Amino acid sequence: MPKLPNLNKIKESFQKKAATFKEDSSRLPNSNGLATVFFKELADQLSSTRFFILFSLITLTGIVSFYSAASNIRGTTEDAIANFVLIRLFTTSGSSLPSFTWFLSILGPLVGLSLGFDAINAEQNSGTMTRLLAQPIYRDDVINGKFLARFFVLVLMTLALGFFVAGMGIIITGVPPTGEEIIRLLLYLVLSIVYMAFWLVLAMLLSLMFRQTATSALCGISMWLFFSIFVPILAGMVADAIFPITSNSDALTQLYNVRVSQGLSRLSPSTLYSEASVTLLSPNVRTLGPILLEQAYGAISGFLPLGQSLLLIWPHITGLIAGTLIIFGITYTLFLRQEIRA
Amino acid sequence: MHDEKIIETRELTKVYGSITAVDHLNLTIKRGEIFGLLGPNGAGKTTTILMLMGLSEPTSGSIRLAGLDPVRQALSVKRIVGYMPDNMGFYGDLTGRENLFYTARLNGIAPDKAKDKIEELLIKVGLKEASNRKVREYSRGMRQRLGIADVLLKDPEVIFLDEPTLGLDPEGTKELLDIILDLGKKEGKTILISSHLLHQIQAICDRVGIFVKGKLVAVGSISDLAEKLGSEQAIELKTSNIKAFPADEIKAIPGVNSVEFHEDMVIVKGETQHLAPKIAKALVAKDIDIYHLRARSSDLDDIYSRYFQEGEAKENAQAAKPK
Numbered sequence: 001m002p003k004l005p006n007l008n009k010i011k012e013s014f015q016k017k018a019a020t021f022k023e024d025s026s027r028l029p030n031s032n033g034l035a036t037v038f039f040k041e042l043a044d045q046l047s048s049t050r051f052f053i054l055f056s057l058i059t060l061t062g063i064v065s066f067y068s069a070a071s072n073i074r075g076t077t078e079d080a081i082a083n084f085v086l087i088r089l090f091t092t093s094g095s096s097l098p099s100f101t102w103f104l105s106i107l108g109p110l111v112g113l114s115l116g117f118d119a120i121n122a123e124q125n126s127g128t129m130t131r132l133l134a135q136p137i138y139r140d141d142v143i144n145g146k147f148l149a150r151f152f153v154l155v156l157m158t159l160a161l162g163f164f165v166a167g168m169g170i171i172i173t174g175v176p177p178t179g180e181e182i183i184r185l186l187l188y189l190v191l192s193i194v195y196m197a198f199w200l201v202l203a204m205l206l207s208l209m210f211r212q213t214a215t216s217a218l219c220g221i222s223m224w225l226f227f228s229i230f231v232p233i234l235a236g237m238v239a240d241a242i243f244p245i246t247s248n249s250d251a252l253t254q255l256y257n258v259r260v261s262q263g264l265s266r267l268s269p270s271t272l273y274s275e276a277s278v279t280l281l282s283p284n285v286r287t288l289g290p291i292l293l294e295q296a297y298g299a300i301s302g303f304l305p306l307g308q309s310l311l312l313i314w315p316h317i318t319g320l321i322a323g324t325l326i327i328f329g330i331t332y333t334l335f336l337r338q339e340i341r342a
Numbered sequence: 343m344h345d346e347k348i349i350e351t352r353e354l355t356k357v358y359g360s361i362t363a364v365d366h367l368n369l370t371i372k373r374g375e376i377f378g379l380l381g382p383n384g385a386g387k388t389t390t391i392l393m394l395m396g397l398s399e400p401t402s403g404s405i406r407l408a409g410l411d412p413v414r415q416a417l418s419v420k421r422i423v424g425y426m427p428d429n430m431g432f433y434g435d436l437t438g439r440e441n442l443f444y445t446a447r448l449n450g451i452a453p454d455k456a457k458d459k460i461e462e463l464l465i466k467v468g469l470k471e472a473s474n475r476k477v478r479e480y481s482r483g484m485r486q487r488l489g490i491a492d493v494l495l496k497d498p499e500v501i502f503l504d505e506p507t508l509g510l511d512p513e514g515t516k517e518l519l520d521i522i523l524d525l526g527k528k529e530g531k532t533i534l535i536s537s538h539l540l541h542q543i544q545a546i547c548d549r550v551g552i553f554v555k556g557k558l559v560a561v562g563s564i565s566d567l568a569e570k571l572g573s574e575q576a577i578e579l580k581t582s583n584i585k586a587f588p589a590d591e592i593k594a595i596p597g598v599n600s601v602e603f604h605e606d607m608v609i610v611k612g613e614t615q616h617l618a619p620k621i622a623k624a625l626v627a628k629d630i631d632i633y634h635l636r637a638r639s640s641d642l643d644d645i646y647s648r649y650f651q652e653g654e655a656k657e658n659a660q661a662a663k664p665k
Contacts, residue, residue: 036447044435127431131492133397134427135448136420340397341358341389 033137037145038152045115045153054114058107059161065097066090066165070172083303086177087184087281089169100165101277104192105270109228111157112199113220115150118213119204120335125213130340143335147204147328154196162189180306187310188280191317195273198324199224205331208338228270235264251292258290269320276316279309288312347406348373348500348532349394354403356389356556363389365556366403371534376526378543379536381553387536388428390553391502394534395425408499421449424493428505430485434478438469438488441477442495449496456495463491467521483514490521500532501525507542519546577618579608580634581625588628595620607634 045051069092073085093099120143123129132142166185170177177185202223206216239261243253265271279285283303304312349371356364364386371377379387392398394407396416405412412419432441439460446456464470467487472480480488486506493501503522507515523546525531537543543550544564551561560567581587587608589601597620598612610621618637625632 032450033448036444040444044433047435123431126434127427127429128433129431130397130427130429131425131431131445132448134395134420134423134425135445136417136450136496137448138417339399340392 033135033141034145034148037137037141038149041146041149042152045149050114051153054107054111055157058104058111058157059164061103061107062100062161062165063168065093065100065103066168067172068097069093069099070169073173084178084181084184084283085173085175086166086169086181087188087283089173090165090185090188091278091281101188101274101281105195105274105277106228108192108196108273109199109224109270112154112196113203113217113224115153116200116203117207117217117220119146119150120207121211121216122207122213124211133340139336140332143332147201147331150200150204151193151197154193154200158189158193158196162192183306184280184283184309188277191273191276191280191320194317194320194324195269198269198320198327201324201328201331205327205334208331208334227268231268232265232271235261235267238264255290255292262289266316266319269323272316272320276313276320279313283309285309285312346373347371348408349534350406351390351394352404354390354393354405355401356386356393356398357401362556364393364400367556367558369551369558369561371532373532374526374530375548376522376533376535376546378547378550379534379553380538380540380543380550381536382538385553386556387553388504391425391504391534391536395423395502396420397425421496422499423502424496424498424500425502426486426489426493426504426506428508430489430492432477432480432485432488432492434476437474437476438480438484439464439473441488442492445492445495451495459495460491463494466494467491468517481514482509483511483517486510486514486518487521490518494525498531501534503533503535505537505539506535507537507539515542522546575612575617575637577610577612577621578634578636579610579621579625579632580606581608582631582633584608586630588624588630591628592621592624595624 066089069089073089073092090100093102120129123132133139162185166177199220203216203220206219207213210216210219239257242260243249243257245254245257266275275288279288283306284301286299286304347370349369351367351369354364354367354369355362367386367390369390379390381387389398393400394405394412396412396419399413407419408422410419432438433444436444442460442463443456446460447453451459464473467490469484469487469491472484477485477488489506493503506518506522510518519542522533522535526533526546526548535543535547547564549561549563550567552559552567584603584606587603589608592598592601592610595612595617597617598610600611602609602611610617618635622632622635
């Protein structure tokens with residue numbers, strides 16, 4: 001906490017009309033603005049009903065899907081690939097339930113969106129934004145503090161959930177994890193955080209663009225549906241239109257068709273995330289694209305080392321991070337330039 | 343010291359697209375003064391305040407506020423200026439005290455000092471009992487008073503109040519105005535109040551500025567403004583039998599210009615200052631009962647509406663010229 005500037009001193013300095021242009025040292029901007037906004041927003045988020053509901057939802061579905069995977073894995077551990085039991089639990093689907101990763105890939109964006117969709121417009125509507133900006137803090141402190149607090153919530157939530165579920169897996173299966181498994185798991189959690197952060201900043205951008213919280217929420221949800229459901233479908237349709245596959249089309253056309261379809265669907269962050277998470281959690285995934293028979297010929301089946309798995313998804317990770325940063329950059333700039341109107 | 347200018351704007355202009363919200367405004371406010379910025383809605387009052395606060399950038403013109411330039415030294419300005427917007431918002435989920443504490447922290451006030459200060463301010467604005475209730479449950483008047491406490495927390499030199507009495511009941515208005523008057527007179531704060539509710543502001547302002555369509559059409563104390571409008575006085579009368587009103591005889595009194603009938607009221611206009619007693623004497627001599635007698639003119643309402651009409655007339659004349 002910086003000391004309270006001596007206000008009498010300031011008064012005197014004004015009366016003497018000193019320091020007309022220079023900012024005098026007793027009136028330096030409050031360096032604490034960021035921390036103040038951060039802690040206020042953090043407290044708001046953690047105590048909100050919305051957060052409680054979402055966290056319960058994601059935890060419950062996570063635990064249930066994980067539990068069913070754990071009871072299912074007993075059948076598969078009999079085979080040759082008895083390695084990586086712990087991380088395979090995340091990607092194995094149970095008898096009636098999809099896998100943990102599937103749930104997180106669907107609900108993750110929802111968490112990000114719900115944290116951010118009213119970050120700015122709710123304060124504008126309630127009139128607290130003008131009051132906040134009339135205080136002696138930098139404007140960036142407001143937007144940065146808001147983002148960091150929400151990001152911190154994401155980190156907290158993802159790590160807590162991931163570690164809890166992993167611990168449960170160890171107890172259920174009784175198989176101790178290897179070092180590589182732990183690293184893969186951590187990387188997967190970091191990837192999930194980045195993915196949710198992408199949706200968070202997108203939601204914050206929407207909350208800056210639209211005055212009504214309902215509009216920004218609906219717009220966020222439609223973008224989520226578009227990216228996770230329609231983009232893969234559209235990509236397939238476009239690919240089929242460019243390289244139509246008939247019963248007598250040659251191998252090259254089929255290859256191009258798959259390439260175009262995959263390339264287009266990778267424009268969606270959901271595709272990037274699901275490909276990257278599968279590669280991280282299933283070391284037996286050797287490639288993400290189509291592979292020709294002659295390329296596979298002679299390959300020894302086995303697990304990819306961590307470095308190679310990472311190499312495979314490096315573009316995915318950088319793409320997601322870049323997308324997040326770009327959207328945050330836009331939000332930041334728009335917020336700083338936004339004019340307060342009567 | 344007393345005539346020191348604390349706020350000075352020169353040719354201050356703000357244009358939003360095709361609308362000129364503030365048009366070459368030259369405004370000077372002295373230290374320790376309570377200044378009322380009066381004008382109809384949309385006259386550019388809030389825009390002016392936003393520019394003075396450094397929250398909005400002027401299109402052209404310059405501002406000096408306590409020697410600072412709000413465009414370049416916005417943070418320093420925000421440190422010494424307290425601003426209460428017309429739609430003052432608080433976090434509904436937090437208590438009044440918590441809301442104030444947040445403001446204190448944003449102003450870099452150490453927690454222990456903030457605690458005492460908040461306590462003192464809560465007592466001052468009369469919210470001590472309600473301070474631990476959530477702001478969501480507050481009435482409009484309580485919110486406004488909390489707003490005053492919020493503004494005072496940083497111990498500002500200059501206070502901007504945007505429509506502070508809007509939506510308050512008479513009692514709430516009176517309480518709020520008493521607090522404001524106290525701040526101005528006892529603590530020597532410079533206060534700028536914007537409002538379209540004239541009667542309320544009239545009582546506490548040292549000077550007023552009348553603002554129409556982004557232009558300041560008149561500035562001065564209320565009596566100054568009345569004088570500028572000319573010495574014509576209007577006297578309202580209600581008498582027992584309006585049909586038997588001796589209009590001709592009243593007209594014969596030296597100084598009387600006209601006698602008009604408005605429904606059950608008679609309005610006598612004239613030049614001299616002391617018309618009312620003369621009229622009263624004349625009527626009593628005629629054995630007419632007087633139920634109502636009031637001298638108009640030094641009333642802000644009149645001044646305001648006349649300046650407003652004048653401003654509009656000028657505006658219309660200008661608009662008509664090119665055609």
